[in-house]
Amino acid sequence: MSVCAIVDAMFEAREGYQIKRIFPDNVSLEGIEYSLFPSGIQQLDRCMVAFRFRNQLCLSVYRKKLGEYYERNAYFSSIGILLEDVNMSVEEAAAKYLNLLDFVSKAIVSPSSLKDPENVLQFVYHDFQKAIQSSYNAGEPLEEYQQGLQSAVIEQDFSAILSIFNTREQLTYDSFSPSLVRHYYSLIDNWLGPVFLILYKCLMQKKRILLVSSPSEEIYSIMDSMTRLTSVSGEENRVLPNPLCKFYSVGLTDIDILENSNQESGWIASTTDSVLLSKSSLYDVAFIWPTNPLSKPGPPKIQLSNGYSLKHSYEDLLNSRLISDKFDPRIASTSKFTNYSIGAIIHIILFNSTRFHLVQSLVSTNQTNLFAAFPRYNQFLLNLLNQHHDSIGISDMRNFGWNPFRQLDRDFVFNVAQFWVHKHVHYRYPSYAYLMQPTAWGVHSLLLFFSIWKRSVPTMLIYLLLLKWWYS
Template sequence: MAHEDFPPLAALFQVVFDQKVGYTIAWKRSLSDADLGGIEYKCLPSGLHSVESDLVYFIQGQRHVGISAFAQEEADSQHRNARFCAIGALVPSAHGKLGRCWLHAAALKQLARQLVGNSDDKTALESYWKKFQETNEQGAEHDRHGSRKDGIRNTRWSESQHGLKLDAEGVADHPALYMPALLDCFGPLIFPLCRASLLRKRILMLGSPPVQRNCSMVYIASILSSLTRAACEVLPADTEPLARTDSLFSVGIADMPLLSETSSRAGWIATTTDDILGEKQQLWDVLVELTPRERGSEERWPRLRTSDGRVIQATQRDLRRYRLLRGELRRMREARTRFRDSVEQDRQQSGDDDQTPLVRSATLLKDSEGNQELRGNEDEVVEPVSWAALAYNGFMWWASAGEEDVSAMEESEADRELLSDLPDVQSVMEDSSSRAANGEHDEAEEELIDSQEVATVLTAFFHRITGLIVGTLADIVAEADDETEVGIEEDVIDISAEDVKKMGLDIWSERDREFVEEAVRLYFGRGAKVQGGERLRICGVKVC
C-alpha cells in the first residue's frame, strides 16, 4: 500500500507499567494540538493482561481517534511474571470514523512485540514517527475539515454505503472483517440491537478482551444503523445530526464524566471492560453484555437490557429474517465455491484423471434445507409467539382450509426483495472468479472474499430495512398532514398494523409498536399511536 494511503500521525507513544508509578508514557512524539492527557489508561483497558496481544480503538478529544497495540511476554517475579507495553498513535478524525487508523495496526503490533522485551531502544519508534507524522499541509487540510463532529458529517455518507471495500493489505485489522463474527455472536439479536441504535440510544457493550473484537462490533453496529442519503432526504432538515450515531469505541472509568455529559441527539455506542460502568444505569440506555465462551461450555447469546431492567429480545419476524439472511449467505458461499471447483476442473486435462475430485467441495459445503436451527437457547433471545398471533394464525388456517397463509408468503417475499440486486456482491464474485482462474486463491484470500460478501450483504440489507422504515413513516406523516387543515398538524398520528407490517416489523410485538411510536417522535417530532396488533378482532369481535 502506498505511503500516501496511510493517515498521518498526530502522535506516537509508548505506554509501559512502572512498579512505582503504575501506567506511564515511556516515550512520545506529538503535534502541538494533540492531547495526550489520560492516554495511558485508554491504551490499557482493564483485563488486558489476560490476553497475549490486542488492539484498542478509542476517541481522544474532538479532533483525534486513537489506536493502541498491546503485547506482553513472560518475565521474572520482579516484573510480576509478565512484561507488557502498548504502542499507540493518534490520527485526525477528519479522515473517517476511525481515521483509517487501522492501516497502522500491523506496524504498531510489530513495534509492540519488538519493544516489549527491549523497551530502551527507541530507534524504530523515531523512524516510524518521522515517516508518518502529520505535515503542516496535512494539518491545514484537517483544519479545513473542522472538528471531529464536522469530520463525521463529511464522511458519514462514504462510510455507510453498501460496498465496504476491504483492501488486500491490512485487511486483518479492518473492523468490517468482524461482520461474520458479529452475525454469529448476536444471531437474531442483531435486529433489536440495530433498532435501538436507530433510535439513537446510548448503547454500552460490556465484555472482556479481546477489545479489538468489541471495538469492531461498535463500528459495525454504527454502520448498520446509519441512514443513507436517500433516507435523510425524506426527513425534516433539522434531523441531520441523527444520520448516524456516535462511536466512542473503548471507554473506561476515566471516561465516566464524558459519558454523563454527552447529550448528543445522535446517541452513542461504546464498549468497556469495566464492570462498574454496567452498574451505572444513568450513563446508558441499553446495556449489551457480551458473554465470553468458556472452555468446554456452550456458546451463550449476548444479553440486552434497558436501563430500567427490561430484557430486549428478538421478535418472531426477526428470527425468520435471520434465517433467511443466513441462508442467502450460505447460498452465495456455495455458488462461489462451485464456480471455483469448475474453474479448477477446467484447468485439468480432459478425460479421466486420478487427480480429479470425485466429490466437489460445493457438495460438501451444502447444508440441507432444514438445517437452519439456531445454536440453542432460542427462548432466551426470541419473544414467544403471542396468544393473539396463535389465535389469528389458527383462524386463518381454518378459514383457508389449510392452505398456505398468503400474508406469510407476502412477508417472506418482501424480505427476500431486500436481498435482491446487490451489484457489489456481483463484483466480489467476478473478482473471486478471475483470481480462481489464475490459481491465486489461498485461505487468507478466501476469508477476505467471504468477509467482504458478508459486509456487503449485511450493510445493504439493514440500510434497505432502515430506508423502508423511514420512507413509510414519512409517507404516513405526510398523508396525515394532507388530511388536516393547512397549517395545522394532527396531534397524534394513527399508524395501522398494516403499516407496521409494511415496515418489516412484527405487528404482534409490543416492543416493535413502541419502536414505531418513538421513531416518529425522534425523526418527525410528532406523536403517534399504533392501532391493532395487540388485540385480535375477527368479524369486529375482540377475541383476545
C-alpha cells in the same frame, strides 16, 4: 497526515500508569495513559485497544514486557497512535496501521539484548515482512522502507516512526471488499445471532448502548458493522452515516464523558468494566457477553438500565435466518436447526403476524450485499414515516416488516419517526385489533386438531386455505 502523534506508555505495579514519551513532545495528552491499557492487563499478553480521546480516534497495542525482571515487577507497555480523521472507523485504521503498530510495539518492548539489527530481524521482523510486502504502497522503494523502519525501531526514533506511519496513507481501503463483508457476516452470526436485530433497533432509536465483554478486537468490528447497517442511503446512493457516536473502549475514567454526551444523538461503547452496569442512569441498554477470556463467542444477554432482561423473539430468530438465507447462504447452510428454530416454525404457523416483509423489503432493494440493502431499507422506512401525517395502522407496520402486536416493535417505529423524521405518530388500530392474533391462534389450533382427530380431508383443506389467507 493521518497519524498526528505517537505515545509510549507503561504500567508498573509500584508507579502505576505513566507516559514515557510522546512525539511531538509539545502535544498535551494528559490522562491518555489510562485509556491505552485494557482492564485485566495481568491476564493478557497482548491486546489491541481502540478508543476516543478528545474526539480523536486512537489505536494502541498493549504488551506484557518480556524478561524475568519484568515478570516479577509486573511491567506492561502500550504504544498508541492518534488519528486526525475523526470519521475513520476502527476497521479502516486497523487495516492501514495495525500490522505496523504491532511490529513497533513488539520491537520496543523487546529486551535490550535483542535490540541489534540482526536480532530485531529474526525476533520481530520476520512475521511482519510478508504483511508489509503484500500491502506496501509507499512512494519510496520497498527495500529502503524496510531499512528505515528497522533503523527507526532499533533507535526508538519516534519522529522517524511517525513519518513511516504516515506513508501508510497511500494504502487504499475498500469498505465493501468481499473479505471485509464476509468478516462482518461471520461476526454477526457468531457473536450476535438473532440479537443483531435488537441491536439494530437500539441503534436506529439512538439509544445509549453498552457492549460488555472481555477485551476483544471483534467487538470493535461489531460496532463498525452495526453502525453501517443503520446508515441511510441518500441522494445518488450516497450513504449517510448514523450520527450516533462510537466511543469504542471506555472505562471508569470515561463516565463523565458518557454522562455529558449529547443524549439526543445517543452512543455505543464497549467496555470490560462490568461495574458500569451498576450506574443505571448512564446507559439505556447493555449487551453482555461472558467476561471469561476463554469463553466462546455467542449471543449476548440483554439488560435494560432498569435491571430487566430482554430476549429476542421468534420473529427475530426467523428473520435473522431468512436474512442469512438471502444474503449469506454460507452461514445459513452451516447453522444448526435448534429447538428454538422448531418453536419458531410452530410460532409462524400459529401467529404469523409479521409475514416477513422485513426480508422482502431488504430483497426488494436489489442489493446482494446486506450492508448495502439495509441503508436502502432504512431510507424506505424513513420515507414512509415522512409520508404518513400523524398515524400508522396494522398494514403500515407489516409493510415496515415489524410486528404490530409487539410493544418493542411499536416503540421502534415511534422512536425512529421522532428521532429521524422529527414527528410524532400514533397508532390507528381498530378496537378488535388485539383479538386478531389470539383468535387466529384459536382457529388454527381448532381446525388442525379436528382435522387430525377426525382424519377429515375437507377440514384439512379449509385449514390450509385459512393458512394461505393468513400468509397473504
